[in-house]
Amino acid sequence: MKLKAPWEQAKQKYHYPSLSDPEVGKFSGGACFNFRTLKTLVDEEYIQRVCANSGLSEERVLDGVFTHEIGHYMVFPRTYGILILAAKMINDFFKKEKEDLQNFIFQTYGDMVDDVDSVLKSSRCNSILDIRTAAQKNYADRDVNGKIRAVMLAYLKKQARIDYELEDELKPFLEKMMEIDFRDVVKDHQKMREGIFLWGNIILSIIKEDKKGIGCQGVDRQEKEGEKSGEESNSADGKGNAAEPRDMDIKEVLKGMNSQQIKDALREISLTVTKGEYEQVKKWLNEKGVELPNPRPAGQGKGIGTSSGELEVDWETVRYHAEISRAYPLIIVKKPIDTKKNIRSYTRVEKWRPGTDPSLMQLGNSGGMILPGITTKIKPIEIPIKSVDYKAPHLLLEIDSSGSMINPKLKKSPAVVAGDCAARSYHINDSYVGVLNFSGDTFYLPYTRDLDAVFAAITAFQGGGTTVDMEMLKKMLGKDRAELYEKQVERNIRHMLGEIPVKAVRKNISVSVPEEIFTPGSIDVIMITDGGISNLGETLDFLEERSEVNRATIFLVDNPFGFEGVGEREGKITVKKIGEDLSGLPGMVMGAVKRHFSNFAEELMR
């Protein structure tokens, strides 16, 4: 079989996606797309049978098959996240039905989304309709699978504005099918949910109405027949029985997913569905035997130390928000910061002794002769100097976790996601991040490079009143911030996370953070709040006073209480608004990019 030409032809219709060449496999299915290897498999026997039945050339059949299969990669389901979500929805709606039937609904829905997208495009329409029409001849008209496929084909032809033939008894199903919107379901999960529900019910109605009365077992029987005859049960592209490779067999797909793919899929799902549904998806995956990634990083305890006790940390919630934050990186504008550096000096000399570096010898001082103890050599030393470097500052993140804020354990919290985004973005710029989590009580996390501890401190929810501890804020920004480390050992964050009582940690410790962190102006302040702070005026006054030294940004979260006062103070302090749907975060990135480019342009103009 010559696969190369039709493969290139099909790829061209999707603007050449990066896929490896197809392979000929020996299985009773016609073709399938393997999500694990991103490879397309075709069955030679099936292709020849379709050619013989339909009179189409081999190249034409292969073109149609490849166009459909590449569609699974380009149109639906595209990613593991969508694949899992769609399968979960089918499981929700048709729990009572057999697994085979659920799988059948899943596959046919995927095929429809894929093919509908193709029939609406002039470049792909004919390839898909040709192969669908040709494959239809493989089904017996009177069996339930044939009927479902006939309705599917009629629907595709109707959407392509081509005349179609359909038995009268099947026309009501086609009419019902016209209510489904198959387009852009990858972007709109609600549309996918509605579509899956309607589509599944249409299939169930066809099975119910089937005069043979084979009910739900119709599809199963077809598959068994398919095993015998080698083909009959398969879809247009010929997905075979359970033992054979199939492109949308959720069981097989889940079995082959590695931990990184599971992580990516879960992150994708978490971006679009509610936290409750996300938890349900995880639970369902667990039931399916998928090993979910451990949310708690190695060495982290259950709680997080505070200035007056310990807060419970729910690592599931921490990981959930931390994963979402990957989607919204912020841009950190660098600034000149006083730094202490060492430079190499070659001004000193010492006596040369055998065994030391001969290249540093100064032979001129001993008449050109090597005389140990008399001949001198250069002694390189490092001299400390003060300089100003253009770099990203460290971050002090103040987050409001009062009762008026969303509890991150119950719902996706835009405040926590914004905090995680900021922490992640500073961390990647080699900065240290400190956290002040304030509510009725305030607790702090000294400047650290341990991102997991930072996420935990941001996500911890107190749910009390809202007062910013000004003493603590001043301390975190002031010269005496080294004192904060007396109670909590940096780096060995395990001490801080509850495994060892805070009191047990010895007091005279050496702080392992770089010295420059204690220089004024090396810290940016980001405060995330809904504005309902009892000492708001005092806090804003303080941040304004220090704005020349410490750049301050306030992320103002939308709230139903209509707290005002923060937005009016924009000037010395930057105020950014974040909606509940995180809509403000990409805007923030764009703003930073624009500002960065305008600064860059200004520099160029000078």
Next chain:
Amino acid sequence: MSRKKVLDEKTTSNPVRRNPFAGYKSEQEQQERQLQVRENVAITKWINLFNSLTPIEINVDEVYSPIMSCGMDIDEKQTYQSFLVHIQYAGKAPSSKEIEEFSIMVPGLDQTKPYFKKMVGLYLSALIETSKDNEFVIHITDEPPLHLCFRNRKEVTVYGDLWNVGIEMTTGRIIVTGNVEYIGEYISGGEIHVNGTLNNVPKKEKNEEFPTYRGGKVYVNGELVFDGDSK
């Protein structure tokens, strides 16, 4: 000829440089076929009706005279009654399939509507009440509605988490496959099965003139945790 002269000649003799893109035409715009989607008449009817409805409000402070001001809230009973009337006047009673489909479409509704969650819960309860069917399935795919199965008398299966369920339930059965925070107040009969976690298990209040839970049975994962009918 000097090199400079050659360069000068090249530049001056051909002052207008040839456009390197002259040979290419702009891409022709291709009309894409639009997908034909027909409106689901039955569901659209119930969605339009929901959008046209408004809640009946009550001043909570006037009724309960609390220490802290609570302001306005929805009057559940009055709102539910008005929903029942509106649904009955809307024509053919909703089928259980239509109600199931409506529950799936809830996330796509206008969520800025005042008291949205309570409105959805009461509206679904009213749809169930007016339907001629007896068994219903509700899918909770977004934020859970409040006051679902208000004054329930039928058999309802709910897939998803709920805050509260079955206020003033008299008979019938509610099966929740998910977690529930509270069992509705003033339940006087019927059964509620929670196949998940029930965070606040109802307790029998003795010597109360108006007990919150007056009857009915509550099961959590098959285990009877509250029997309001027992003495």
